[in-house]
Amino acid sequence: MATPTPCERVCFDVFEADLRSGELRKRGVKIKLHHQPFQVLTMLLEHPGEVVTREELKSKLWPFDTFVDFDVGLNSAVKKLRDALGDSAQIPRYVETLSRRGYRFIGSLGDASSSRGEHALGVPGRVVAEQSAAASEGVVTEVPAVSGVSRRWTLWTAAGVLAGLLVLLVGFDVGSWREKLLARATPVHIRSIAVLPLENLSGDPAQEYFTDGMTDALVTELAQISSLRVISRTSVMRYKGTRKPLPDIAKELNVDGIVEGSVVQSAERVRVNAQLIEAATDRHLWASMYERSPGDVVILQSEVARAIAKAIQVQLTPQEQARLAQAQSVDPQAYEFYLRGRYFWNKRTEAALRKSIDYFRQAIQREPNYALAYAGMADAYIVRGDLSREEQCSKAKAMARVALQMDEGLAEAHNALAMCLFSSDWDWVGAEREFQRAIALDPNYAWAHQWYGQFQHAMGRQNWAAEVKRAGELDPLSLVIAGGGWYIESGQYDLAIDITRKKLELDPNYAGAYLALGRLYTLKGMYQEAIAQLQKGVDLSGGAPESLSALGYTYGVSRKRNEALKILHQLTLLSKRRYVPRYQIALVYVGLGEKDRAFDWLQKAVADHSIPLVFLRSAKEMASLRSDPRYAELLSRIGLPQ
Structure with a gap:
């Protein structure tokens, strides 16, 4: 049997929709709706009360050959x-x-008396033509309207019955109705959030x-x-391109809320659609679209962050309010260079890091006062493993300090410094002063917490x-x-192994x-x-x-001397390139048990x-050296507490 479908007028609350003429009225007054x-x-x-999928709506709104x-x-x-x-x-x-x-x-489909004020007696309030399977025989069933007096009596009676039923449902929590009915009155409580990778809707993978x-x-803004x-x-990017249900993602990341959305970029405009979902209920709390010129994209980001903060009713300090409000326009080409720099920085290979530095440099050439580009370059130099520590940090410190002269509130620059x-x-x-400043500016900066923990x-x-x-x-x-270093410290190696295997x-x-x-x-002595x-x-x-050195050390302590010496030879050759x-060379000598040479290299x-x-x-790994007076001397030269 075919499902009956309305084909004339439908009323809900103070609205009346004429499905044939395509008109919407509110209290009898026509509303403009495209x-x-x-x-x-x-x-x-x-389909009241039923889910209409986005795919069904797309098929209805746009023919299959429409390009949009x-x-x-x-x-x-x-x-x-x-x-x-x-x-x-929301x-x-x-x-x-x-x-x-x-x-x-x-919404509730019902009487239309409130949609046009008060109808005259006998005037149809809601006329719905329902066409069933009998339509093939030319039979159309029309639901008649009731008179104004009868209608009001019916409404009051129905309201009384519904109220009594509602009391029973809530009072006895039948079918968890109490939770469902009171859910909307529950204040939003989101104190942890994940921003899923925004979708690229530009049609250009580049x-x-x-x-x-x-x-x-x-x-970063949030x-x-x-x-x-x-x-x-790092964690949210692992969901790029996946279609996992949002509650599952929220559970894996242990968050209350999820932000998702899309980006469309053209030469003239950038458009961002974003929405906030409560993880536990899969309920939308907020959604909006933002559109600006490419030069104002940084301002757009701050606007989205402020809107999300407002939607979840989170308390902002005066400093945080000022920080989110002070975003300024940036040269679009400089911003593009900066984004490309960060893109390659996140790949963390030596070749990608060199590319990232080159893009940050181009951003600075384009806009010399671009503090974020200097901070990005500082970050890139810090993780360049192919440079000596002196070269790494001399360049990183110089870039970080320039960034801080331009914007003292950059947590990234404080952390790099x-x-x-x-x-x-x-x-x-x-170091401790700068770590604490970075965390104060960005309490959610994972790398600041990680490095500060290592410092401690x-x-x-x-x-x-x-x-x-x-x-x-x-x-x-x-x-x-x-990575579970605290388990290594306490000798709980198996627990550290479990954490490491999860990384793999x-x-x-x-x-x-x-x-x-x-x-x-x-x-653990499991050398093989x-x-x-x-x-x-x-x-x-x-x-x-670092990998070669660790292998050489293990060869040494497992009494595979020849293999350890071969690693030393590899490291010597590598040092020429x-x-x-x-x-790293000292570590191999420690494994071999050659203390004098180990101390020479230390x-x-x-x-x-x-x-x-x-x-x-x-x-x-240095346990065998600790009783030697030279070890205490090394600690003293470094300035470490003993």
């Missing part, structure tokens, strides 16, 4: 419909959004860098809000693990952050995880397993000095300011 929004309303009214940005067009049509109805995506009365599925009409950059920027936990870019003061200059007081570990403080674990909460799917589940080709596993198996893991790390890293930290490492030296006090 054809496409009215078509959306028609489909929803034809369907998502943006549909979002626009729904927004215009809601505007006409005075409806809201607290819908008529049109409810179901995340990643479609829309549903949730614009992915721009869309990813917009995601990154929105994460991360400045101290009362909100914001998941870092802090890492150099910590790992290269051994300026403990200055080097200083011998007991609470260092809490800082690193905080970084892990902010970036739960990071391959590098929160995220990326089976991550060389750092094999390096970590190899080290852990070595500490350690060598197998370390060899994988060497292969995947392209023979990086690129920078090899002196510490002395050279001190002169070289090799990064691992800041952890010398607690390094497990």
